Amino acid sequence: LAPAEYICEERCELNLIKDHRVGGLNETGRFNIQFGERLNGRSLSNSINNGRLGSCGQVNILLETLKCVATITAPKSLPAATNPASSHWRMIAEYPEVFSLLALCSDRWLEQALPILIAAEQQVELVGDALVHDDVRSDNLCFFDNRMVLVDWRQARRGNAQHDLSYVISFVPLEGGPNPHKIMPESRNWAAYRSGQFALRATQDTNAPA
Numbered sequence: 001l002a003p004a005e006y007i008c009e010e011r012c013e014l015n016l017i018k019d020h021r022v023g024g025l026n027e028t029g030r031f032n033i034q035f036g037e038r039l040n041g042r043s044l045s046n047s048i049n050n051g052r053l054g055s056c057g058q059v060n061i062l063l064e065t066l067k068c069v070a071t072i073t074a075p076k077s078l079p080a081a082t083n084p085a086s087s088h089w090r091m092i093a094e095y096p097e098v099f100s101l102l103a104l105c106s107d108r109w110l111e112q113a114l115p116i117l118i119a120a121e122q123q124v125e126l127v128g129d130a131l132v133h134d135d136v137r138s139d140n141l142c143f144f145d146n147r148m149v150l151v152d153w154r155q156a157r158r159g160n161a162q163h164d165l166s167y168v169i170s171f172v173p174l175e176g177g178p179n180p181h182k183i184m185p186e187s188r189n190w191a192a193y194r195s196g197q198f199a200l201r202a203t204q205d206t207n208a209p210a
Helices: 004-016 056-070 088-094 096-100 107-121 163-171 188-204
Strands: 021-025 031-034 130-132 141-144 147-150 157-159
Touching: 056 130, 056 141, 056 147, 056 163, 088 096, 088 107, 088 188, 096 107, 096 188, 107 188, 130 163, 163 188
Parallel strands: none
Antiparallel strands: 021 031, 130 157, 141 147
């Protein structure tokens, strides 16, 4: 279970969203998704995704739900996303030898790609008025009754409507979903931003296995 402080923090974030029931498209065409701990009187604990999307149907429900969430104007009481002061890839460029230890690419490829990645990442605009979950990943998705519920709204904020979808292109293809370009055709800059975020985190994670 999450620490009491974590639960209190998430509850505070949810309280900032005055209407916990917002649109979420299901396969029947009805809108019904709820931010909260229970839906239709049932606990969500037995429906949390096990860390991997199970079918193309789940992928479609995820994409449609995120499209719907992105149309919601976030309340002003939520914190606003801000554009980063520096590029993730620029920070990696300061110590490329650390990134090279991950053995994800050759040193030559990294040297050639860094200017392109830095330029693309800096084109991303995080600022906006849409409701952003900001932590979309498999274990924060709950599927049942042909619906999906997003859980863990602790990082909810106001931001760019494409923000959450950019998370999807990083994990759905690895779980049997469609190509990132099919999910987000104009994903070039977002792909640079999201990959840079994860790459920098990997170089800083001192608890990663050897």
